[in-house]
Amino acid sequence: MTTLRMAASAAAYGRDLEADFATVAAVIAEARERGVRLLALPEACLGGYLLSLDTPDGAGDAGPPPLDQDGPEIRRLAALAREMTVIAGYCEADGGQRYNSAVCVTGDGVLANHRKVHQPLGENASYASGDRFDAFDTPVGRIGMMICYDKAFPEAARALALDGARIGVCISAWPGARTRPAADLAQDRWKRRFDLFDRARALENQMVWLSANQAGTFGSLRFVAGAKVVDPGGDVLADTGTGPGLAVAELDVDDALTTARRAMGHLRDRRPDAYPPLSLPAPARA
Template identity: 80%
Template structure:
């Protein structure tokens, strides 16, 4: 059995796509030099996130921000990302221009051969639905580094999201985020921020309850009215954090024998194996 060296990024990205690609190229080179084979970049790392989540985005140069550039899944920007990835498997968030004319908050997985997988954010917090249409499914897919399932930010607050991926055979859950600090009663020290605590709890819980490896990337710094909590990390199937950037920018790098880790975690108490789905009903539930 071989080990997999993986990394989650905490970094600051904005509207300037060329600058974002410059940062992305630097991070990929840094990860490659460290032997990383799976690299997760944050939500909206290509083009930046939203300036605000309450419809009060600050003006830029006297005009309201029009949001991130919409990129086609089969377009030149995604091909450029794939070329940068080369032999590595790279996951990155972007604003997807759907063939239906709508915009989606999406995450793509690529290597030098092209697109391996794509996910559109399903769960939308606060006013995000004013900027993006919603995705409608969760699915895992095979890659050279194992079977992966992807989600975006608020998706991880719902146990069903990660469970759907685990039941589809995901060995590694990759979640990319633009997770901000609390907007009310903010703290000057992000390590004490209550939204950071939730971010960390969700990461550990989703890994533990599904007994999968968890790679969590996040934006860092500030953008518009948002201040991000960083805290990129790699979590093992027992819910233990193997590597963490803290609230600043950086790479959380960990090496793990994924197959062995999953086998060990599931040997005695297999959370997927021991499910009793026939009991998971409630009064008023609508049959599928």
């Protein structure tokens, strides 16, 4: 039996990169002390998220600092990761475009990068959109990455599962409801949706699921936290609740997936011939 100790973080981040790296370093240090080998940090943890989803270009705010995937900030993140596999969110610069991206690193460098595909509300005023979901191999197994609103679309997680992802990692800056917010975040309807998506995506694909999220407030947004680890049956193994913290769980991933898929294999038992086409075929890769 080979177990993997994994963790998802909920923490607050802003525009000050030095302050953000101090938080990242502290979270990684805690995770390392607790024996974690796979760690998910929130969306936009390097440079902060948007001030608002109504007017993303807030007065006097230039937005998150655009960073190069091969630049010094991502190399700094990799140096902090060392032997761990770490996933973190940042604003990626590519030519004249900016993307809301997730990067997976170890001390050896970048393993993979994902650009957020689905954009809620006014986010497309600040970011260009990604166009694919690909799983990739890491020292801790095959992983698929998503960012926040991506997990509201079953096709996204399913595409990763069909590409062999055994662990789905979704990093978020998921806020509470914009209208009629609950005084208690635990009762907030957007918090409820956040949690339902996490459990549903794990269960329907019978995969391990890590969900990281921002905590606290930023601009007009109040984040719901709720970082968690979910097993392939949709059961939550660890959860930070509505505050900052580190959700840590240990699991034999291979055994958990084999057990979950033994009787009813949701991927195995699919009937693609019975499903109507949902979209035009993706263009062929160059």
